[in-house]
Amino acid sequence: MAERIMVKGNEAMAEAAIRAGCRLYFGYPITPQSEFTEYMARRMPEVDGVFLQSESEVAAVNMVYGAACTGHRVMTSTSSPGFSLMQEGVSYIAGAKLPAVFVNVVRGGPGLGDIQPAQSDYFQSTKGGGHGDYHLIVLAPGSIQEAVDLMETAFRLADNYRVPVMMLADGMLGQMMEPVVFPEFVKLEEINDHSSWALRGADGREPHKVTSFDIDPVRLEEMNTETHKVYEKIRSKEIRFETHDLEDADYILVGYGTMGRILGSVIKTARKQGIKVGLFRPVSLWPFPYDELKKAARGKKFCTVVEMSTGQMVEDVRLSVEGSLPVHFYGRTGGMVPTPDEVFRELVRLIG
Numbered sequence: 001m002a003e004r005i006m007v008k009g010n011e012a013m014a015e016a017a018i019r020a021g022c023r024l025y026f027g028y029p030i031t032p033q034s035e036f037t038e039y040m041a042r043r044m045p046e047v048d049g050v051f052l053q054s055e056s057e058v059a060a061v062n063m064v065y066g067a068a069c070t071g072h073r074v075m076t077s078t079s080s081p082g083f084s085l086m087q088e089g090v091s092y093i094a095g096a097k098l099p100a101v102f103v104n105v106v107r108g109g110p111g112l113g114d115i116q117p118a119q120s121d122y123f124q125s126t127k128g129g130g131h132g133d134y135h136l137i138v139l140a141p142g143s144i145q146e147a148v149d150l151m152e153t154a155f156r157l158a159d160n161y162r163v164p165v166m167m168l169a170d171g172m173l174g175q176m177m178e179p180v181v182f183p184e185f186v187k188l189e190e191i192n193d194h195s196s197w198a199l200r201g202a203d204g205r206e207p208h209k210v211t212s213f214d215i216d217p218v219r220l221e222e223m224n225t226e227t228h229k230v231y232e233k234i235r236s237k238e239i240r241f242e243t244h245d246l247e248d249a250d251y252i253l254v255g256y257g258t259m260g261r262i263l264g265s266v267i268k269t270a271r272k273q274g275i276k277v278g279l280f281r282p283v284s285l286w287p288f289p290y291d292e293l294k295k296a297a298r299g300k301k302f303c304t305v306v307e308m309s310t311g312q313m314v315e316d317v318r319l320s321v322e323g324s325l326p327v328h329f330y331g332r333t334g335g336m337v338p339t340p341d342e343v344f345r346e347l348v349r350l351i352g
Helices: 009-019 034-046 057-068 080-085 087-095 122-126 144-161 171-175 217-237 257-272 290-297 314-321 340-351
Strands: 005-008 024-027 050-053 074-078 100-106 137-139 164-170 177-180 241-244 251-254 277-282 284-286 302-307 327-331
Touching: 005 009, 009 034, 009 074, 009 100, 009 144, 009 164, 009 171, 009 177, 024 034, 024 057, 034 050, 034 074, 057 074, 057 080, 057 087, 057 100, 074 080, 080 087, 080 100, 087 164, 087 217, 100 144, 100 171, 122 164, 122 284, 137 144, 144 164, 144 177, 144 217, 164 171, 164 257, 171 257, 241 257, 241 290, 251 257, 251 290, 251 340, 257 277, 257 302, 257 340, 277 290, 290 314, 302 314, 302 340, 314 327, 327 340
Parallel strands: 024 050, 024 074, 074 100, 100 164, 137 164, 251 277, 251 302, 302 327
Antiparallel strands: 005 177, 137 284, 241 277
């Protein structure tokens, strides 16, 4: 059997990124993800990779932009206000059709906030925090092991579709420790060949051109249209979600990431007391599993969304069920984490 290693979430995600073939990392320290940057500073030289601490998050994202133009696997990690500073660069990367991976270990907000876990960056991540028509693929792991497993997926999706991919975690996932099994190192020579467009020198061929825009509005519209054809393909092929105990359930709890994991405990408590409740946990927040949640909601009495925010995913859940059942919300914000007991009490209150 593969060895299980006790490791902190930030460090686990960093090691998983290296094993997924990332050899270019640019970042700026910010809690609660600073261990990610520290780990990359130590490990990148050991694998002949490049680590550079930038002077700011704005600099980091533009370094990612430049490195992504070469077609090699590149990433950065940050936390909420740091990702806000990156938004212009993220829009440029998306517009230029470049593969890159971002990790956002979300903290309380708004503004500077605090370093406690939160899920209040959902809108920013899934609706496009920067300017223009674009999307990130957004993956939300519920455990450190799942974060490790999804890291290679994130790089592969970025490569396959030439889009930026976000791993949306939170301060709890970044700071907790769990035993994990790491995958083998990918073979660098087997990673997607981007030589048809990448900027790697033009000896013996016409130069390649990477740009995020066209000054002519007709051609710019054509660029946007082609990009959205890619998004439609992603919507049709890259939906990810998990369900538990929905077959006979009268009620649905919906949560993602760490909150989805906490809801597993709520369901166990409820089932012991004869309350038939099930869990729907989106793993891909974009593309969101609208049709799958709509199907899961059929015949249920109500749905309750639980988040570490003031209720941002609620909008997507309501769009999913199309008014077929009531959608309630329970959440804590500013770094406060709903406990299984208080969520269970809220469930009982709603049942009446």
